[in-house]
Amino acid sequence: MRHTANILRLGIKELRSLWRDPMMLVLIAYAFSLGIYVAASAMPETLHKAPIAIVDEDQSPLSNRITGAFYPPHFTKPALIPLGEVDPAMDAGRYTFALDLPPDFQRDVLAGRQPTVQLNIDATRMSQAFTGGGYIQQIVQGEVSEFMRGTRATAPPPVDLALRARFNPTLAQSWFGSVMEIINNVTMLSIVLTGAALIREREHGTIEHLLVMPVTPFEIMASKVWAMGLVVLVACAFALLFVIEGILKVPIEGSIPLFLLGAGLHLFATTSMGIFMGTIARSMPQFGLLLMLVLLPLQMLSGGTTPRESMPEIVQTVMLAAPTTHFVKMAQSILYRGAGLDVVWPQFLAIIAIGAVFFLIALSRFRKTIGTMA
Structure with missing residues (x-):
């Protein structure tokens, strides 16, 4: 019970620190509101007013x-x-x-x-x-x-092709763009918030205060994981309900609670990645450069932008170790095709396993970092 109480109190401290960071709040608000709307409506789905x-x-x-x-x-x-x-x-x-x-x-x-x-x-x-x-x-x-x-009448073709577009009958690009943007933003914000929280404590000197308190590195790390993950999860639910379904009128076929459950498991993995990257980078500029090296492959090679089947075999195999690969497949199955737990349970298990490995690696690195500071 003492460990749980410490994790809870430290997580509340993280939420208060985030509340006092206006730039991070603006980033979260933009990513899950205007950013999704722009991704859904900025690019026309067909040839439009070409000069x-x-x-x-x-x-x-x-x-x-x-x-x-x-x-x-x-x-x-x-x-x-x-x-x-x-x-x-x-x-x-x-x-x-x-x-x-x-x-x-x-x-x-x-x-x-x-x-x-x-x-x-x-x-x-x-x-x-x-x-x-x-x-x-x-x-x-x-x-x-x-x-x-001499006439606009056309001869009937020898074969009649009956075309049925499933899951997106109007072929609207906004349906794809908005949902994929929220999937990408879940990954991006979870890594950014946890990594920035650790670097912010190091820059402000508050990490030394934690070292003299009766708390363990596991409790410190777990508090950051649940606090930042909760913020992203709440923002994700808001975007799904009020931006995608409300403003953009994009129908969500599957269960939103099931998707949020999968997103929570994914956040367990990505927030751990953020902690790990925060222990490597010594400042926010370094963390930003490291983020570009990690985030772009996660998003571009996970199957959200380009189908994984069109990628080289070695890329497909390597990206199986990334949580985003399984999260994108799971999210698309639920939100686009209305899949249930009986369909996406392999992705759930894969995300849990990858998240556990990432958490243990990040915890080991975090303990070493704490030890050098002590």
Whole structure:
């Protein structure tokens, strides 16, 4: 009971210290509110209002038909420019696409001579350039085919493909972006808060006060783990209920309490990582540099940004030792697909095992650090 009381009181001390740190409070508030909203809405899910210019050197009914096929929301209203303005306009970044319809275009099409249409693409705008080229090719080919047939009616395809998009029927990018942002922020904030709490005590000299008190390194570390983990867990629940479901209207298919249980287990592992990193770094700038080396691989290689199946085999194997790999799989299964405990229990066990190993390693390092200070 004495150990439990010490852990409880030390954890309350950590919460009070965090309350007196306005920058950390701003970071938590931003990460679980505006940060999630920006991640969900900043990047359009499809080609959206891409600027396009058309050089119509033919001035025929077919060229006019092609020009009229580009309209919002995929493209802006096409700007009709002369051929000599294409390079200066592309150099200035005014247009992502510049389509050049050559002279005698309609006559060559009717004669079956297969004229060449030039499409200039500003490839530095990757999100639009990648999909926009395919859109424009389909539009031009479709308009030419309809012009040659003399009707917009299309022949039925020999095979009918029934497409069913599961778990995200509208293919909305906000559904994916918002949920993945909260998953990434749980990992980031838990490491930052625990590591910063330890470094803050070292910089303020309060760690020496703890050394003369009848408390053990286990109690000191456990108090930081539960206090900072609780803050992140409460912020995560708030973001799910009020930001994702409330403001963004993203439906959560699975059980939020089950997800929070898994997030709590994940926080046990990541807060231990934060303690370990806090014992290595001697100042907040060093901790920030170390955080970039650790956090980016955790987030980029865990399967949240890119499917793990598309990664090299060695990366897939190494990342099995990271708690984020199992947390991302568990969170996506629950929040996207409505999975229950009967589906995600392997991820729960993996996170518990990895968390226990990380906690023991961090505790050993923390004891050595405390010993050198003493």
